[in-house]
Amino acid sequence: KQEVTQIPAALSVPEGENLVLNCSFTDSAIYNLQWFRQDPGKGLTSLLLIQSSQREQTSGRLNASLDKSSGRSTLYIAASQPGDSATYLCAALGGYQKVTFGTGTKLQVIP
Amino acid sequence: DGGITQSPKYLFRKEGQNVTLSCEQNLNHDAMYWYRQDPGQGLRLIYYSQIVNDFQKGDIAEGYSVSREKKESFPLTVTSAQKNPTAFYLCASSIGTSGGETQYFGPGTRLLVL
Numbered sequence: 001k002q003e004v005t006q007i008p009a010a011l012s013v014p015e016g017e018n019l020v021l022n023c024s025f026t027d028s029a030i031y032n033l034q035w036f037r038q039d040p041g042k043g044l045t046s047l048l049l050i051q052s053s054q055r056e057q058t059s060g061r062l063n064a065s066l067d068k069s070s071g072r073s074t075l076y077i078a079a080s081q082p083g084d085s086a087t088y089l090c091a092a093l094g095g096y097q098k099v100t101f102g103t104g105t106k107l108q109v110i111p
Numbered sequence: 112d113g114g115i116t117q118s119p120k121y122l123f124r125k126e127g128q129n130v131t132l133s134c135e136q137n138l139n140h141d142a143m144y145w146y147r148q149d150p151g152q153g154l155r156l157i158y159y160s161q162i163v164n165d166f167q168k169g170d171i172a173e174g175y176s177v178s179r180e181k182k183e184s185f186p187l188t189v190t191s192a193q194k195n196p197t198a199f200y201l202c203a204s205s206i207g208t209s210g211g212e213t214q215y216f217g218p219g220t221r222l223l224v225l
Contacts (some may be wrong), residue, residue, distance in 0.1 A: 004153065031211020043117075043201055044216040052211075089153075096142065096161060096210035097169060101153035 002027040004092050006102035013080055014110050021075040021105045023090035028068045030098075035064050035075050036089045038104070044089065047075070080109045114138065115217035117202050122222045124189065124196060132187045132220045134202035142207030143185040144214065147171060148199040157200075160185055161207055189222060197224050 003026045013019050023033070032051050036044040048057045050066040050073065057064050063076040073090060087104040094100070115136045124130045136143065142161050146154040156169030160179040174193025179185055185204075189196045200220045205212040 031209055032213075034213060036216075041219075041221075043115075043218040044203075044214075046213055046215060049213045091154075091214070093211040093214075096159050097156065097167065098210070099144070099156060099214070101146075103151065103153045 002030075002092055002094060002098060002100040004090060004100045004102040006088075006090060006105050008105060009103070010106040010108075012108045012110060015080060015082060017080050017109075018076070018078050019080055019107075021077070021088050021107070023073040023075070023102055025071045025073075025092045025100070027092070027094065028071055030068070030092045030094045032093045033064075033066050033073045034091045034093060035062075035073075036091065038087045038089060040087075047088075049093075077107075080107075082109050082111050085109050115202060115204055115215060117200075117217040117220050119220060120218070122220055123225050124222060125225050127191045129188055129190050130222070132189070132200055132202075132222070134185045134187065134217060135183055136185075136202075136204045136215075136217075137183060138204055138215065139182070140204035140206055140215075141182070142205045142210065142212075143179070144203040144205075145169075145175075145177065145185070145187045146201045146203065148201060148219075154201065157187065161210075196222050198222060 035047040048064040061078040145157040158177045160166040202217045
């Protein structure tokens with residue numbers, strides 16, 4: 001059974017710092033890996049989807065990488081801002097019944 | 112605007128009562144999903160539907176039921192058999208080609224037990 005782990009569970013950084021969030025998964029037989037942002041009491045907002053054939057995806061200040069062989073993905077946030085404060089979730093997409101979410105990293109960016 | 116709507120935002124259930132959560136999408140997606148989110152746990156799949164008039168159980172389907180009579184709608188009923196229904200419920204959809212496509216989420220419904 002797929003297991004997805006996100007470390008650390010919480011992270012606090014000063015504004016302007018570059019940071020990396022980690023996501024690891026146990027089963028490399030996935031279609032894609034997706035990163036989300038969740039604000040308190042809200043739904044999930046899709047940030048990036050990395051296809052299994054890709055190694056990287058970029059959107060603005062965000063860059064996500066995927067290494068299927070090692071079961072790892074990272075989300076890099078450049079020049080962090082207070083508005084980036086949220087919980088970041090990754091999900092391994094292995095098919096309709098094989099979507100496994102991590103428990104998230106709660107990020108706080110301090111002004 | 113295209114997207115997914117869920118209603119109500121908050122729902123209160125009395126013991127022994129069935130309640131229904133609404134999920135509507137205008138993205139023309141074939142696949143729709145229901146997830147449950149509890150504090151400290153990842154999202155868990157309750158039911159999914161790849162196409163109209165078809166749906167499958169996820170990991171935690173006991174005590175829940177769904178229907179998919181229209182492409183746009185995928186309501187979830189929390190039955191009295193679900194003994195611990197307090198949670199945040201999230202509906203999602205995707206294009207539905209393989210199950211590995213981008214998932215788009217609604218704003219969620221928080222269910223509380225009176």
